Amino acid sequence: MAKTTPPTKLDGDLDRLKKMLRRVLGNDEAAMRRVFESGGKEALRILDLACGACHEADALTEATAELAGQENRPADVKLIGMDIRAREIADAQRRFGGKRVDPETGAKREAEFLTGDASKLDDHRELGDGAAFDLVFLRHQNFWNGDRTWEEIFDQALGKLDPDGRLVITSYFDKEHALALDAIQRLGGELIASERHEESRELDTPGKSIDRHVAVFRRKE
Numbered sequence: 001m002a003k004t005t006p007p008t009k010l011d012g013d014l015d016r017l018k019k020m021l022r023r024v025l026g027n028d029e030a031a032m033r034r035v036f037e038s039g040g041k042e043a044l045r046i047l048d049l050a051c052g053a054c055h056e057a058d059a060l061t062e063a064t065a066e067l068a069g070q071e072n073r074p075a076d077v078k079l080i081g082m083d084i085r086a087r088e089i090a091d092a093q094r095r096f097g098g099k100r101v102d103p104e105t106g107a108k109r110e111a112e113f114l115t116g117d118a119s120k121l122d123d124h125r126e127l128g129d130g131a132a133f134d135l136v137f138l139r140h141q142n143f144w145n146g147d148r149t150w151e152e153i154f155d156q157a158l159g160k161l162d163p164d165g166r167l168v169i170t171s172y173f174d175k176e177h178a179l180a181l182d183a184i185q186r187l188g189g190e191l192i193a194s195e196r197h198e199e200s201r202e203l204d205t206p207g208k209s210i211d212r213h214v215a216v217f218r219r220k221e
Helices: 009-026 029-040 057-068 086-096 118-123 147-159 174-186
Strands: 044-049 077-083 098-101 108-115 133-138 161-171 189-196 213-219
Touching (some): 009 161, 057 077, 057 086, 147 174
Parallel strands (some): 044 133
Antiparallel strands (some): 098 108, 161 213
C-alpha cells in the first residue's frame, strides 16, 4: 500500500486561503461572472504580483475559476505570476508553469511566471500592450518594507485591471493592512470588502498570521 503524505502547515494555509477567497469573492459572485462573460473571453486572466514561488497558484486559480464558471464547469484560467527574485520564479515555473486540462471538467489551466519589477509593469512587454486582467492578486503585501515602492506597485496593479476587474490583497498584520487600504483608496481603488480571517495561522511574531486580512477593490469610475 502506498504511503500517504500527511498535510503540512503550508497545505493547511493554502486550503484556508482558497476557502477565504471563495467566500469573500463569492459575495461578489455575480460581478465575477460578468467580468468573465464580458467580451466573450477565452479565459479568466489573473496577474499575481510579488508572488515569490507562488505557492498559492492552485488555490487562487481554483477559487476564482469556480466562481466564474458555469453549470458545474469551472472557467478556463490564464495566470501570470511576477516577482523580482529569479530563483523563486524559476521554482514557480517548474512546479506550476505550462498548460494542463482538468480530466474531470475539461477546464483549462495555463500559468506563466516572469522575473520582473512589479512597480514597473508597463516596462514588461510580456504582459502585452494595454493588457487588462480580471483579477490582480497581492498576497502578503509588505507595505512597511518600503511604502513608496508598494504605492507604486498598488498603482500599477490598479492600472492593469479590466474596467470591471478586481484587486485582491492579503496582509500579515492589522496595522499594515490598514495602511494598505488607505494607500490603495488614495490611488483610485474603491474598497468592496475587507475582513479579518479568523482562521489564519498565528506565527511567532506577535500580531502576525498567515493571510490575516483580505481586501477586495475595484477601480473607481
